[in-house]
Amino acid sequence: MKDPVRIAITGGAGQISYSLIFRIAAGDMLGPDQPVILQLLEIPQAMDALNGVVMEVNDCAFPLVQDIVATDDPNVAFKDADFALLVGARPRGPGMERKDLLEANAAIFSVQGKALNDNASRNVRVLVVGNPANTNALIASCNAPDLNPRQFTAMTRLDHNRALTQLAQKTGKRVTDVDSMIIWGNHSATQYPDLAHTKVAGKPAFDLVERDWYENDFIPTVQQRGAAIIKARGASSAASAASSAIDHMRDWALGTDQVVSMAIPSDGSYGIAEGIIYSYPVRCQNGDYEIVQGLEIDEFSRAKMKATEDELREERAAVEHLLG
Numbered sequence: 115m116k117d118p119v120r121i122a123i124t125g126g127a128g129q130i131s132y133s134l135i136f137r138i139a140a141g142d143m144l145g146p147d148q149p150v151i152l153q154l155l156e157i158p159q160a161m162d163a164l165n166g167v168v169m170e171v172n173d174c175a176f177p178l179v180q181d182i183v184a185t186d187d188p189n190v191a192f193k194d195a196d197f198a199l200l201v202g203a204r205p206r207g208p209g210m211e212r213k214d215l216l217e218a219n220a221a222i223f224s225v226q227g228k229a230l231n232d233n234a235s236r237n238v239r240v241l242v243v244g245n246p247a248n249t250n251a252l253i254a255s256c257n258a259p260d261l262n263p264r265q266f267t268a269m270t271r272l273d274h275n276r277a278l279t280q281l282a283q284k285t286g287k288r289v290t291d292v293d294s295m296i297i298w299g300n301h302s303a304t305q306y307p308d309l310a311h312t313k314v315a316g317k318p319a320f321d322l323v324e325r326d327w328y329e330n331d332f333i334p335t336v337q338q339r340g341a342a343i344i345k346a347r348g349a350s351s352a353a354s355a356a357s358s359a360i361d362h363m364r365d366w367a368l369g370t371d372q373v374v375s376m377a378i379p380s381d382g383s384y385g386i387a388e389g390i391i392y393s394y395p396v397r398c399q400n401g402d403y404e405i406v407q408g409l410e411i412d413e414f415s416r417a418k419m420k421a422t423e424d425e426l427r428e429e430r431a432a433v434e435h436l437l438g
């Protein structure tokens with residue numbers, strides 16, 4: 115049996131965690147031979163609810179779970195953490211944009227960035243799910259100067275997965291037939307789901323779908339999917355968010371042959387401002403990720419990539435006081 119790894123999850127009593135924790139405990143993230151120690155963080159008012167979740171995890175008798183820590187202290191939750199999934203944050207309601215949460219949620223990520231810096235494993239992999247995820251990841255990273263900024267990522271895998279299914283359904287194929295889907299930029303309504311490099315069963319996506327569908331149906335559907343779910347469910351996506359968080363961490367840690375989308379610190383690739391947490395197409399191998407380079411970018415794509423970059427630059431400017 116392998117040594118256990120420590121997985122910190124914030125917002126442990128929330129909606130997303132109610133799916134996420136159980137799937138991680140079942141081995142969906144790191145495989146059926148990887149024991150885990152779950153380190154769950156909540157605010158003091160939610161500790162009763164978190165203890166209820168812990169009781170349920172115990173009641174599942176998951177073979178891989180070696181220990182569970184439930185705490186309201188980030189220093190305890192992040193102690194020696196190998197993985198940190200930062201989910202705990204306020205969700206938006208109907209009529210709000212995700213960036214409207216910036217003020218309410220930003221302080222959480224400066225505190226947690228410091229706690230990760232002081233306590234986590236030096237190789238910790240951090241995924242920010244709490245919105246606005248890209249800029250929250252930037253805040254956490256800037257407050258963790260002893261960790262490499264590349265260790266801080268934000269989730270656009272849900273957008274990526276949404277786009278896979280939209281295209282597969284439109285073309286009458288399966289999601290596994292779709293190759294090189296790309297989400298550029300922010301996890302927000304300005305994100306750019308790009309089909310210019312995507313293939314379906316070996317054929318360019320643009321040979322299979324009309325331009326009108328791409329521009330006026332596919333792109334807005336993916337951009338607005340979060341809001342559509344809030345309208346339909348009366349609450350933001352939860353099980354699909356948890357599933358995508360698992361995909362993101364699994365591929366980062368264990369690798370994948372697929373091109374996947376991850377929001378990562380920009381190194382200036384494709385002319386994007388350095389430092390902002392921007393979603394790129396990446397390949398994951400050997401526990402690391404690399405941006406897919408050399409893609410041709412036409413004028414339509416360039417304008418969309420710039421619009422979402424501009425929004426991230428504005429978000430960064432709005433939280434400058436928290437960036438250390």
Ligand SMILES: NC(=O)c1ccc[n+]([C@@H]2O[C@H](COP(=O)([O-])OP(=O)(O)OC[C@H]3O[C@@H](n4cnc5c(N)ncnc54)[C@H](O)[C@@H]3O)[C@@H](O)[C@H]2O)c1
Binds near residue numbers: 127129156201243
């Ligand atoms: N990136 C994505 O694709 C994506 C997808 C879905 C949801 N989200 C975001 O994820 C976040 C969580 O969503 P949810 O539906 O689980 O919300 P929720 O309200 O059900 O749960 C959030 C939990 O976080 C806890 N929390 C708040 N502040 C905390 C702190 N400082 N430390 C630890 N825990 C804290 C709350 O007590 C609550 O239990 C929201 O911001 C939502 O918008 C992101």
Ligand SMILES: O=C(O)C[C@H](O)C(=O)O
Binds near residue numbers: 245350351
């Ligand atoms: O849209 C939201 O606010 C929740 C989440 O970010 C989503 O994309 O479903």
